[in-house]
Amino acid sequence: MKKIFTLCSLVTLSFFANKSFAQINENFENGFAPLEANCWQFIDMIHASSPSGYVINGNGSVYSAPPVSPDSLRIMRTPYLNFGTVVDVSFVYRLSGNLTGQAKRFIKLDLVNSAGVIVQSLDSINITATTATSYSQIIAINIPGVYRFSLSLGGKNGAGTVRTSVDDLNVNATLVGCDDVEVNKLLPVHLISFQGNMNKNNKVTLNWAVADNEIASNFEVERSFNGRDFTSVGVVFASEKMGTENYIFYETTTGTDKVMYRLKMIDKNHKVDYSRVLIFQLKSASTNNIKIIGNPTNDKLTFSYTSSSAQMVDVKVYDMSGKTVLNNKVNSMEGSNVISLPLSSTFKAGMYIVEVNNGIGLQSSKFVKQ
Numbered sequence: 001m002k003k004i005f006t007l008c009s010l011v012t013l014s015f016f017a018n019k020s021f022a023q024i025n026e027n028f029e030n031g032f033a034p035l036e037a038n039c040w041q042f043i044d045m046i047h048a049s050s051p052s053g054y055v056i057n058g059n060g061s062v063y064s065a066p067p068v069s070p071d072s073l074r075i076m077r078t079p080y081l082n083f084g085t086v087v088d089v090s091f092v093y094r095l096s097g098n099l100t101g102q103a104k105r106f107i108k109l110d111l112v113n114s115a116g117v118i119v120q121s122l123d124s125i126n127i128t129a130t131t132a133t134s135y136s137q138i139i140a141i142n143i144p145g146v147y148r149f150s151l152s153l154g155g156k157n158g159a160g161t162v163r164t165s166v167d168d169l170n171v172n173a174t175l176v177g178c179d180d181v182e183v184n185k186l187l188p189v190h191l192i193s194f195q196g197n198m199n200k201n202n203k204v205t206l207n208w209a210v211a212d213n214e215i216a217s218n219f220e221v222e223r224s225f226n227g228r229d230f231t232s233v234g235v236v237f238a239s240e241k242m243g244t245e246n247y248i249f250y251e252t253t254t255g256t257d258k259v260m261y262r263l264k265m266i267d268k269n270h271k272v273d274y275s276r277v278l279i280f281q282l283k284s285a286s287t288n289n290i291k292i293i294g295n296p297t298n299d300k301l302t303f304s305y306t307s308s309s310a311q312m313v314d315v316k317v318y319d320m321s322g323k324t325v326l327n328n329k330v331n332s333m334e335g336s337n338v339i340s341l342p343l344s345s346t347f348k349a350g351m352y353i354v355e356v357n358n359g360i361g362l363q364s365s366k367f368v369k370q
Helices: 002-017 180-184
Strands: 024-026 041-043 045-049 060-064 072-083 086-095 104-112 118-126 133-140 145-156 164-171 174-177 190-198 203-211 216-224 231-237 245-252 258-267 272-274 278-281 291-293 300-307 311-319 324-332 335-342 350-357 362-369
Touching: 024 072, 041 045, 045 072, 072 104, 072 164, 086 104, 086 118, 086 145, 104 164, 118 133, 118 145, 145 164, 190 258, 190 278, 203 216, 203 258, 216 245, 231 245, 291 362, 300 311, 300 350, 300 362, 311 335, 324 335
Parallel strands: none
Antiparallel strands: 024 164, 041 072, 045 060, 060 164, 072 145, 072 174, 086 133, 086 164, 104 118, 104 145, 190 203, 203 245, 216 231, 216 258, 258 272, 258 278, 291 300, 300 335, 311 324, 311 350, 350 362
16 A cells, blocks of 8 residues: 555656646745746845745745835746636735835736737736735636736835735746747747728738737738638738737739638748638629529529630529539630520529639529529
8 A cells, every 4th residue: 555655646746747737836935046047037026035024924025126216117027827718816915114105006917928028917906005915816818828927016106115025926827938949839929900901993901910929930911712722912021029010911903702811820930820811892793794594494594694714614503591402514705605504303493593603703693493
């Protein structure tokens, strides 16, 4: 039994020693040196050890460096963490003395990228208590991903001898690591928005915004006329700006029905991701070249269709539920064509849609089967 217990204990310790399962649970008992070696950052922060008056619990706490001048910030950042859709944050804080006059103290909670730029502000609290006060919140994450958790201590309007202490920090996001290179391999290009418009001359303008722009390499703008086959029509290279960046792309396109665009986003580690598809109705699509001859129909469907060139076209007929009930390939000549297709006995009386696809655009028209 003793051997089995020892083996189980070793397995358990090995499991939790793996940083993939680790989370931030720090009581600051052992000073800053071991933490800084593991990618923590302390900017204008001091480690208080027993019997300092700035210690909240145990033998160590973190407190802000003097003096606290207007709009100053003292910052503590964790190593990189992988955040999901929500994060549970808790810590204990207090002031070293009473504030006087208009003096203020506050704590800001943020997510920052590798350059220290704020990606999302999580919360901000004003501090007045000189006794230990607990903070505990579950906060929604706008764009899940890999960030540092940043805790900033600030002050305004004097009372520079009053310090803010923080202890027992818990952040339940998965620990990723310290090396910027290794961390950046996990970071995708974060697309904040992708939108566009088309003017009366079929000029398309596409706009998009990304977070963590420093990770991006380039963006390929892809176009499709059928929603299945996309081809690259332009490349936009990422700027050198850190944090959030905006991009724009212009194109004047031609066709007979709809045109669709999407972004192929490539980061510096050759990781690829795609945006959603934007669909625009081409202005020329309002001119329908299909004209049903003899509508309602009986045993055959006859219609005229104008083609811009000699080509093979796909002709499909759908019922009103969207089910394909006829699918033919037809040779068409440049100019006006008259196409006649037999309607089998399986065609029931009712309304149908005929569609002609030349590989560039779609034309359609309704007809009634008697």
